[in-house]
Amino acid sequence: MRDWDDAYANSAHVPGSDKLPALWTERAAAYRAALKSFTPDIAYGAGERQRFDLVLPDEDSKGLAVFVHGGYWMRFDKSFWTDLAEGARYHGWTVALPSYTLTPAARISDITTEIAAAIVAAAARVAGPIRLAGHSAGGHLVTRMLCDDGRLEPAVYNRIASTLSISGLHDLRPLLKTKMNDTLRMSLEEATLESAALHLPRGPSPVTAWVGGGERPEFIRQSELMANVWTGFDVPTRLVVEPGHNHFTVVDGLKDPSSAITKSLVGLD
Structure with a gap:
């Protein structure tokens, strides 16, 4: 029988990963301190964690780039990741970084x-x-x-030029077999509803599934799945397996304006 806990255990397979949160905190704080234009803690709801930060470019804005953090819906917030805005900011994009209510205080469907x-x-x-x-x-x-249940109003959805899912989880049903689900509290019904790969796409908005070549095989499978399934509905999809990166280093390129992942995000690839 497959060990699904191990399949999703990124930290257990990356030496020194216990030191990473402190490093992320330090890097993000230093980046914020050096920014010329930064607007923190803009409310989008009444909840304590329903806030986003805006990182503004030096010149006129080309549009909005949104980065949503990970942590298995259970940990972290926007403050850990501010420096990941640099690649898009450099190219003239205003970057929003939202926090959200974590499980078990919220269900995954609430977070969506x-x-x-x-x-x-x-x-x-x-x-x-x-x-x-x-x-x-x-x-x-x-x-x-991007799914057919229409979480965004049309005027906003129609502005989406692209979506970049980095090491994303697109079929949540295997997580029902993990100890994490004691915190996530998903039922089969919710796991199915919250799995993008099990939905029809709302429209032909392009999707890139980006994953590190050194990640756990389950994350590579999840990225392959998303790119494969929605291709069948005429959505422009792309799969990128970037060599040399694990689950934690795969996002580092977002800090580099010249990196391939930044170029993908801002439409320069």
């Missing part, structure tokens, strides 16, 4: 609704096209914005 509200609120402040990106659980949340 929160992220839709965050995108709508950010879109009301920033004109132009919208480019979505998310890592791990965040990859799940941004692909859910």
Whole structure:
């Protein structure tokens, strides 16, 4: 029988991963301190964690890029990841980084609704096209914005130019077999509803599934699945397996304006 806990155990397979949260915190804080234009803690709802930060470019904004963090819907917040905005900011995009209520205080379906509200609120402040990106659980949340159950109002959905799911989770049903589900509290019904790969796409908005070549095989399978399934519905999809990266380093390229993953996010690939 397959060990599904091990299939999703990224930290157990990356030496030194216990030190990473402190490193992320330090890097993000240093980046915020150096920014010329940064607007923190903009409310998109009444909840304590229903806030997003905006990182503004030096020149006129080309549009809105949204980055949704991961952590298995159970941990972290926007403050860990501010420096990941640099690649898109450099290219002239305003970057929104939302936090959201974590499980078990919220269900995953509630978090999906929160992220839709965050995108709508950010879109009301920033004109132009919208480019979505998310890592791990965040990859799940941004692909859910493209599904046929219509979480975004048409005026906002129609502005989405592309979506980048980085090491995303697109079929949540295997997580029912993990110890994490004691916290996630998913039923089969909710896991099915919240799986983008089990939905029809709302439209032909392009999707890139990006994953590190050194990640757990389950994350590569999840990315392959998303790219494969929605191709059958005439959605422009792309799968990128980037060599040399694990689940934690695969997002580092978002800090680099010249990296392939940044170019994918901002439409320069």
